[in-house]
Structure formats: C-alpha cells, structure tokens
Amino acid sequence: MPFSPDDLSAIWLTLKLATLTTALLLVLATPLAWWLARTTSRWRAPLGAVVTLPLVLPPTVLGFYLLVTLGPHGWIGQLTQFLGLGTLPFTFGGLLLASLIYSLPFAVQPLQNAFEAIGPRPLEVAATLRATPLDAFFTVVLPLSRRGFVTAGILTFAHTVGEFGVVLMIGGNIPDKTRVVSTQIYGHVEALAYTQAHWLAGSMVLFSFVVLLGLSLLNRRHTRVMP
Amino acid sequence: MPVSFRRLVQLATVATAGLSGLCQAAEVSVAVAANFTAPMQKIAVAFEQDTGHKAVLAFGSTGKFYAQIRNGAPFHLLLAADDETPAKLDKEGLTVPGSRFAYAIGTLVLWSAQAGLVDKQGQVLRTGHFERIALADPKLAPYGAAAVETLTRLGLLPTLQSRFVQGENIGQTYQFVATGNAALGFVALSQVMVDGRITRGSAWQIPADLHTPIRQDAVILSNAKDNAAAAALAAYLRSDKARAIIRAYGYAL
Numbered sequence: 001m002p003f004s005p006d007d008l009s010a011i012w013l014t015l016k017l018a019t020l021t022t023a024l025l026l027v028l029a030t031p032l033a034w035w036l037a038r039t040t041s042r043w044r045a046p047l048g049a050v051v052t053l054p055l056v057l058p059p060t061v062l063g064f065y066l067l068v069t070l071g072p073h074g075w076i077g078q079l080t081q082f083l084g085l086g087t088l089p090f091t092f093g094g095l096l097l098a099s100l101i102y103s104l105p106f107a108v109q110p111l112q113n114a115f116e117a118i119g120p121r122p123l124e125v126a127a128t129l130r131a132t133p134l135d136a137f138f139t140v141v142l143p144l145s146r147r148g149f150v151t152a153g154i155l156t157f158a159h160t161v162g163e164f165g166v167v168l169m170i171g172g173n174i175p176d177k178t179r180v181v182s183t184q185i186y187g188h189v190e191a192l193a194y195t196q197a198h199w200l201a202g203s204m205v206l207f208s209f210v211v212l213l214g215l216s217l218l219n220r221r222h223t224r225v226m227p
Numbered sequence: 228m229p230v231s232f233r234r235l236v237q238l239a240t241v242a243t244a245g246l247s248g249l250c251q252a253a254e255v256s257v258a259v260a261a262n263f264t265a266p267m268q269k270i271a272v273a274f275e276q277d278t279g280h281k282a283v284l285a286f287g288s289t290g291k292f293y294a295q296i297r298n299g300a301p302f303h304l305l306l307a308a309d310d311e312t313p314a315k316l317d318k319e320g321l322t323v324p325g326s327r328f329a330y331a332i333g334t335l336v337l338w339s340a341q342a343g344l345v346d347k348q349g350q351v352l353r354t355g356h357f358e359r360i361a362l363a364d365p366k367l368a369p370y371g372a373a374a375v376e377t378l379t380r381l382g383l384l385p386t387l388q389s390r391f392v393q394g395e396n397i398g399q400t401y402q403f404v405a406t407g408n409a410a411l412g413f414v415a416l417s418q419v420m421v422d423g424r425i426t427r428g429s430a431w432q433i434p435a436d437l438h439t440p441i442r443q444d445a446v447i448l449s450n451a452k453d454n455a456a457a458a459a460l461a462a463y464l465r466s467d468k469a470r471a472i473i474r475a476y477g478y479a480l
Contacts, residue, residue: 067402067406067408068406070408071406071407071408072407072408073406073407086358087408089403089408090359090392090403090408090409168395169399172359172361172391172392172393172394172403172409173364173392173393173394173395174391174392174393186395187364187366187367189294190288190290190291190294190366190367190395191290191366191367192290192293192294192297
C-alpha cells in the first residue's frame with residue numbers, strides 16, 4: 001500500500017474541502033460575476049480589484065490576516081464567539097472560509113468573461129418575449145455560459161486542492177480536520193519520509209496534469225463547435 | 228581650501244585599513260533552530276561588532292534544515308534544536324569532523340498569553356477548560372517531542388491529544404498561543420523570556436525530570452572547511468559574552 005492511513009485521510013479531506021469550496025463558490029460567485037459583467041457603477045473597478053486580490057497576494061498575507069481576524073481578539077473571531085461558534089482557525093470551517101476567499105478569483109473571472117461575452121442582446125430579446133429577468137437568466141444566460149461554469153468549477157477545484165500556505169498558517173496540522181495533502185507532503189519531506197512524499201507528490205502532479213489537459217480539450221472542442 | 232599632504236596620508240591610511248578589514252572579514256551563513264531566534268539575533272550583532280565578520284541567519288525547524296543540508300543547502304553552521312540531527316550529519320560526512328558542541332540546553336514551558344490561566348504546578352492540564360493546546364509537531368521539532376514525552380509521563384496524553392494543534396516549528400507554535408488562537412501551548416522558555424523574566428501571560432516551567440533534556444548542538448558543515456567566519460562564530464558561541472546572552476533567555480548551559 002503506497003498510502004498510509006494518514007495519507008488517505010488527508011486525500012479524503014482535501015477532496016471534501018475542494019468539492020465544498022467549488023459548490024459554494026459557484027453559487028456565491030454567480031451573482032457577483034453577473035454584477036461585475038453588467039454594472040456601470042463606479043464601484044465596479046474597485047470591487048473587481050478586491051475580488052482579484054487573492055490571485056496576487058502571497059498566501060502568507062492571507063494566512064496572517066485570517067489568523068489575526070478569525071482569532072479570539074480579531075473582529076470576525078469576536079463575532080463567531082458571540083454567535084456561539086467558537087473561533088475558526090484550526091477547524092474545517094476555518095479552512096473552508098479561507099479557501100472561499102483564496103479561490104474566489106478563479107470562480108468569478110471565468111464567469112464574468114462568459115457573461116460579458118453574451119452581451120445585452122439575447123436578454124433584450126428574451127424581455128420582448130415577456131421573460132422575467134430571472135426567467136431569462138435561467139433559460140438564456142445559464143445555457144449560454146455553460147463553458148464559463150465548467151471552467152470556473154474546474155479551476156476552483158484544482159486551485160483549492162493546491163492550497164498550501166494559508167492552510168499551513170491557520171490549519172494547525174490536525175488529522176481529519178485540517179491536514180490536507182499539500183501539508184501532509186510538507187510533513188513527509190521535513191521528516192525525510194521521501195518515499196511517502198513521492199507517492200503523494202506524484203499523485204498531485206498527475207492530478208493537476210489531467211485537470212489541465214481536460215480543460216484544454218474541453219475548450220478546443222467548444223471552439224471547434226462554435227466557429 | 229587646498230588639501231594638505233598630511234590630510235591625504237590620513238585618508239589613504241583610513242581607506243587601506245578599511246579595505247584590509249574587508250578582505251579579512253568573511254560571511255558565515257547560519258541555519259538556526261527557531262527556538263534560538265531571539266538570542267541568536269543578539270549574539271550575531273555582538274559577533275559582527277567584535278570580529279568584523281558577518282553572520283547571515285536563517286530560522287526554521289531543525290528537520291527542514293536537515294533535509295535542506297542533505298540536499299546541498301549552502302549553510303556553514305547549523306545550530307540545531309537537538310543533538311541527534313548534528314550527530315546524524317556527522318555520521319553522513321556532511322560536517323567538519325570534531326566541530327560538534329552543545330551551545331545550549333533548552334527549557335520547555337507551558338505558556339498562555341492570558342494572565343492567571345497557567346498555574347505554577349501545571350494543574351491547568353488536568354482541570355482547565357480550554358479548547359486547544361498548541362505544541363510543535365513532535366515528528367519534526369524536539370520541543371514538540373519533549374512536550375509529548377511530558378504529557379505521557381503525566382498520563383495526560385490520551386485525554387489531551389484530541390485538543391492538539393501542531394505548529395510546523397516552535398516559532399509557529401508560539402504564534403498560535405500569542406494570538407490567542409490556542410489558549411495555551413508548549414513553547415521554548417527563550418521565546419517568552421525577556422531579560423530573565425517572563426513578562427507576559429502565565430507559565431509553568433516544565434521540571435527537567437519530565438522529559439529527556441533538550442540538548443542543542445551546533446556543528447560546522449563541510450562546505451565551511453575554509454570559512455574563517457564559521458570557525459570564529461563557533462568559538463564565539465562558547466565565549467562568556469555569548470553564554471551570558473544565552474543564559475538570559477532561560478537556557479541552561
């Protein structure tokens with residue numbers, strides 16, 4: 001067996017984290033991306049920049065601020081304690097929140113691009129056919145932006161699987177709760193368990209390659225269908 | 228104002244002295260165990276003033292440094308958090324033979340940023356209502372291993388294990404406790420001691436008989452064979468001046 005029980009639990013936890021993050025982000029990012037694609041508000045540029053921030057910030061910056069604001073003396077920490085939820089660092093919920101922030105641009109940007117590509121015309125047509133805006137969104141926008149959703153989902157999932165720095169800073173390396181594949185690999189390498197590190201690290205390389213290959217095949221098929 | 232001949236000679240003398248100083252001064256790159264961060268920063272300043280050599284410091288976990296050194300990291304001197312790692316490097320022929328010595332004996336402390344949480348007998352471990360207790364990863368950090376040994380001897384490991392949060396090294400463990408994210412944790416006395424006193428929060432100094440002594444060894448690495456600064460720093464660590472700094476941070480010697 002190339003994977004120890006600890007490794008398997010880390011793999012399972014990583015998949016759980018990435019799946020939940022992807023599902024939640026697709027729901028949360030859709031209205032945000034829609035607004036960014038449509039609005040003429042002067043808040044568009046600043047908000048767009050905020051959404052993109054996690055893409056360029058070092059994970060240590062995110063991890064540091066999360067640790068401080070989610071901790072018992074931080075304002076979010078005070079809020080969660082007031083609500084009886086305790087504090088979030090070192091919990092799965094904390095990792096999930098961190099992943100939502102960390103992967104936000106990977107969900108919003110493909111969606112925003114897809115929505116922008118549709119343009120106002122199909123919606124105007126739908127309106128003349130007496131479709132309510134919500135109707136039009138589900139029957140016109142969603143099918144037309146399917147590729148954007150697939151791209152957003154795959155990128156978010158893959159990016160969350162690859163998360164490391166933030167987890168290291170707010171995770172606390174707890175089995176079954178915050179010990180994900182990337183931190184498990186780090187632990188193996190530091191403990192000089194190179195064989196185990198190779199198995200996990202090699203699996204990550206293979207996984208990432210398959211994801212990117214799939215994404216590029218998907219995009220090519222679409223561009224061929226739509227000349 | 229015409230520049231006098233004497234003035235020129237003075238300038239030339241100063242310049243030559245400066246240059247020759249530069250030629251003799253060397254740079255030593257040191258891998259320092261995270262628990263020794265604060266004393267080493269002080270020692271490095273004193274070392275540079277006293278010898279003219281320059282010490283470039285990198286802080287981290289001993290386990291990581293070991294892996295990096297085995298894979299060709301350009302460090303000249305290792306100040307480990309244990310005595311096993313330098314011994315292993317010795318055996319693998321990655322050191323200057325005979326250069327190994329103990330530079331400090333570490334002291335483990337149970338510490339909380341909250342005043343009054345940790346009592347002087349450590350009863351808080353049995354009775355305290357805390358959600359999380361931080362320690363360094365026992366697989367990677369000697370202070371973490373000592374913490375687990377202490378809890379095992381006290382018979383508390385089974386009850387407390389589920390509340391563990393592990394720092395990657397003792398520096399991160401301290402940060403978990405200092406930010407209040409863990410109510411208390413096992414850290415190095417050197418991290419909470421300033422000028423011989425614990426100035427913040429509450430602490431229980433773990434009695435030395437509860438765990439194997441944390442003997443911290445230093446060793447000169449083989450790529451520093453001809454580095455004068457590495458030998459100078461190794462000697463400097465054993466000087467009275469350095470020892471006084473080390474003791475002020477709560478290490479035994």
